[in-house]
Amino acid sequence: MATRKILAGARVVLPTGTVDGGRLVVEGTRITGHSPTGPAGSPVPDTENAETAENAEIIDVRGHWLVPGFVDMHNHGGGGASFSGTAEDALTAVRTHRLHGTTTVVASTVTDDMDILVGQAGLLSELAEQGDIAGIHFEGPFISPCRKGAHSEALLRDPDPAEVRKLIDAARGRAKMVTLATELPGGLDSVRLLAEHGVIAAIGHTDATYEQTVAAIDAGATVATHLFNAMPPLGHRAPGPIAALLEDERITVELIDDGTHLHPASLQLAFHHAGAARVAFITDAMDAAGAGDGRYLLGPLEVEVSDGVARLVEGGSIAGSTLTLDRAFRRAVTVDRLPVEDVVAALSANPAKLLGVDDRVGSLEPGKDANLVLLDEDFVLKGVMRRGEWVVDPRLG
Numbered sequence: 001m002a003t004r005k006i007l008a009g010a011r012v013v014l015p016t017g018t019v020d021g022g023r024l025v026v027e028g029t030r031i032t033g034h035s036p037t038g039p040a041g042s043p044v045p046d047t048e049n050a051e052t053a054e055n056a057e058i059i060d061v062r063g064h065w066l067v068p069g070f071v072d073m074h075n076h077g078g079g080g081a082s083f084s085g086t087a088e089d090a091l092t093a094v095r096t097h098r099l100h101g102t103t104t105v106v107a108s109t110v111t112d113d114m115d116i117l118v119g120q121a122g123l124l125s126e127l128a129e130q131g132d133i134a135g136i137h138f139e140g141p142f143i144s145p146c147r148k149g150a151h152s153e154a155l156l157r158d159p160d161p162a163e164v165r166k167l168i169d170a171a172r173g174r175a176k177m178v179t180l181a182t183e184l185p186g187g188l189d190s191v192r193l194l195a196e197h198g199v200i201a202a203i204g205h206t207d208a209t210y211e212q213t214v215a216a217i218d219a220g221a222t223v224a225t226h227l228f229n230a231m232p233p234l235g236h237r238a239p240g241p242i243a244a245l246l247e248d249e250r251i252t253v254e255l256i257d258d259g260t261h262l263h264p265a266s267l268q269l270a271f272h273h274a275g276a277a278r279v280a281f282i283t284d285a286m287d288a289a290g291a292g293d294g295r296y297l298l299g300p301l302e303v304e305v306s307d308g309v310a311r312l313v314e315g316g317s318i319a320g321s322t323l324t325l326d327r328a329f330r331r332a333v334t335v336d337r338l339p340v341e342d343v344v345a346a347l348s349a350n351p352a353k354l355l356g357v358d359d360r361v362g363s364l365e366p367g368k369d370a371n372l373v374l375l376d377e378d379f380v381l382k383g384v385m386r387r388g389e390w391v392v393d394p395r396l397g
Contacts, residue, residue, distance in 0.1 A: 003055050004032070005388070009062030010374070013344045015363050024066060025056075026370040029387040033366055061374055061394065064382060065340065068348040068363050069103030069371030070325040073177065073355060074137060074225070074254055074282035076108045076298065078289035078324070083107035083133075084299060087123055094132055096290040097283075100324035103371035103386040104352070104361050106176050107133045108284075110299035111140030111151040114163060121170035128174040134355055135176030138167055139225065142190065143205035144181035149230040150312050150319035151205065152300050159190040168197055175199050176355055179225040182216035183208040195220030200354060202254075205230040206241055213244035217251060223354065226284055227253040227270055229261055229318070246273045252354055254282045255346075257331050258323040260309050267336060276342035280351040281328050286310055286320035326373070326381040333379050 005026040012022030012034060025033035076082060079096030081089035090107060097105055107124050109117060117138065124136045140151045142159035157163070159180045168175045177200035182191055194201040203216055204225025224245040232240040245251050246269075253274050255267055261284075262270075271279055283289065287296045288305040295313075296303045298320060302313040310319040325347055332343045352362025360369050374383030374394050383394030 003027075003057060006056045006058045007061050007066060007372075007374075008058055009060055010064045010066035012066045012364060013068070013341060015349070015365065018341060021062075022066065024364060024372070026385070026388050029370055031364060031366055031368050031370050034364060059395070061383075063377055064394075065375040065377075065379070066364070067329075067340075067344050067373050067375065069361065069369075069373055069384070069386060070101045070329070070347045071104040071134075071351040071355070071357075071362055072097065072102045072283055072285075072325055073106045073280060073351040074108050074139070075102070075105050075285050076110060076139075076320055077287045078285050078291065080287055080291040080296075082287050082297070083124065084109055084112070084120055087127065090124065090127055091132060093287075094127075097285070097324060098384060098386060098391045100290065100326045101329070101373040101381055101384050102283075102325050103369075103373075103384065103391075104134045104355075104357065106135050106137045106355065108137040108139050111143070111148075111155045112299050113155060114141070114157075114166070117141070117167060118170040121167055121175070122172070125170075125172040125174040129172075134357055135174050136171050137177040137179070137202075138175065139179040140205070142178070142180045142184070142187075143230075144184065144207045146207040147181070147205045147230045147232075149205060150298050150301060150303070150317055155300070158184045159186045161186055161189045161193045164190045164193055168194075168199060177202050177223065179204040181206040181208065182219070182221060183212040188215060188219045191216055191219040191221050198356075203241060203245065207232060208241045210239045210241065210244050213241040214248075217244065217248050222250055222252065223280075224251055224253040226256050226261065226282065228266055229256065246270060249278070252278050252280050252350060254280050254284075256284050256321055256323065257281055257328045257336065258321050259331065259335075261318065261321065264336060271336075271338065271342075271346075276339075276345050277350065279346040280354065281325065281332065281343070281346045282351075283323040283325060283328065284320050285323055288322045289324055290322075326375075329375070330379040
């Protein structure tokens with residue numbers, strides 16, 4: 001029988017609520033049990049029964065929060081490496097974000113020549129098949145030159161369904177999401193194509209009107225790529241895409257909670273209008289996440305990172321982030337004052353459901369992968385487990 005690990009004494013955040021003094025049982029790569037569900041303060045037995053305790057390693061995690069491993073559905077890299085580089089570069093980025101609690105990550109590309117993107121799709125699909133990443137997100141080249149952000153304008157193109165299909169095919173079933181400016185020629189047909197193939201159509205880097213955004217949602221779009229960023233602002237006569245994306249129950253909104261991309265009031269507006277079930281916190285991280293200030297490349301464009309903020313050398317546009325999801329968690333709870341359970345949903349359960357992997361990850365339930373994060377009472381990361389193995393071992397201090 002495989003050795004069991006029993007994590008005992010933490011505040012365990014379960015889908016049904018938070019359990020004080022809870023216990024989580026891990027056997028091999030899976031969660032096999034937890035303390036009785038209920039609100040914080042529910043009684044928890046002081047001892048496990050003999051069958052559960054047999055061959056068990058009991059790990060005292062009193063004074064900690066125990067939450068599901070984070071799921072990042074929009075991430076371009078980290079640790080000085082990019083998902084647009086070699087396989088080793090991609091693995092460096094994966095390892096970097098795992099150290100910060102992201103146990104499931106989708107690899108995001110940036111606008112480039114189509115042949116290069118097709119090659120990246122093939123390389124990343126192999127990593128997805130190996131279980132290193134959860135799939136591929138194509139951000140560009142099918143975006144608006146008016147809202148290009150840190151994408152090369154010379155390489156942008158309209159979302160021709162045939163070219164969208166080319167990327168999907170190159171990903172060999174591992175494409176999870178494509179961000180498009182759906183108002184461009186071919187945009188709605190491309191959304192329908194993506195929906196037919198089970199790939200998320202995300203509205204982003206868009207100059208769409210309110211009415212055009214509604215049409216894209218009706219065609220099958222289900223995600224707002226980093227809401228507020230790279231799209232027209234909310235207007236009183238021309239509400240634009242933001243109003244349409246916030247009001248529609250079919251849309252999940254991505255938010256970058258790094259203190260740079262969004263004013264706290266904008267984040268609060270989005271979070272409370274959409275509701276906790278329709279928010280996915282993302283990093284939109286580039287190479288510098290976990291690597292420090294300096295000069296980097298984002299696709300073909302040069303980026304300067306200063307004081308943790310990434311901007312294009314030419315033009316000064318914000319160029320992704322240096323965020324990690326443990327920092328997003330801490331900010332959301334301590335600065336934005338959001339309920340812990342809502343933050344857990346936005347960092348784990350909601351993106352897992354969108355990606356179609358919630359049968360394995362996204363919550364601390366028996367039968368799911370033993371992916372979890374330990375945070376101290378100040379919400380500082382102290383431990384990370386992925387598939388039953390410590391990535392960051394809390395016992396090592």
